[in-house]
Amino acid sequence: MKHVHDTGASVARSLSGPILGTLMLTAAAVSLALPVSAGPREQIIAGYAAKAGKPLSAARGKAFFMGTHKGGKPDTPSCTSCHTRNVHQWGRTRAGKPIAPMAVSKTPDRFTDPKKVEKWFRRNCRTVLGRECTPLEKGDVLTWLSSQ
């Protein structure tokens, strides 16, 4: 995957002082569960935590990702329809194209480009649930996948 890696820095640059402060405070608040350095992935997760307004949960993220949902397109009722139930393994799109593992330990540049993350949450949540995901759902899922 060849996505931009310095977006975290540019996001930080483009944020105004108070917002950045809030983000960093939130990052500090969830830092127990996260690595010390706030790289782009940690900043993305901290952003969702700030919007959700409550602590994120890896267990909740796993249940959401593994769960079967209603309201979306009939062929894809779950995130696992394409990403499979084993996030350490390669997934597959409906047209047969391989998808790199979602587990960060297997695909280290996962969830490091905020635009890419938002684009796929928007699409995949609409496809699976027929609606956009909430910041809490997104934050939970990324918290879980980052620990995998």
Place this chain on the structure above:
Amino acid sequence: MKEPFAMTSKAPFVAALALLAGLAPRPGLAEGSVRQVTDPVAKEECSACHMAYQPAFLPAESWKKIFADLSNHFGEDASLDPKTEARIRNYYLRHAARWRSIPKPVPIRITELPWFTREHTRFAARAKQDPKIGSLSNCTACHRYAERGWFEND
């Protein structure tokens, strides 16, 4: 494929024959190859779920229809932000196939074009059964150089 795809001076005659035979016009393919996708944004965005299909496989009418509803794209949401969508749409329209006549309903699948089904009937069942292929839309599973626009038997 023995005969080249390119229309010759006999084209109108051939087209008439093709119509008689119930076949839609062929795409502007020459010798089993098409121009590869050169726009980096189109290539990146349209290759996330399948290979980026070359614009020369379908006429502008087809691409218009496809780009009109990316949120409901073959059972999936493939929506883009408006700026990116406009750029890619323009690219596809600029490089679309020029057919003499556009069948109704306007096709949105390459895999349902008459020339395609003719070339692939023997492989349809195999594609469905083999989990490594999964779908005839998965060109790269059988055509190693499909992304570069090369479809000759290899």
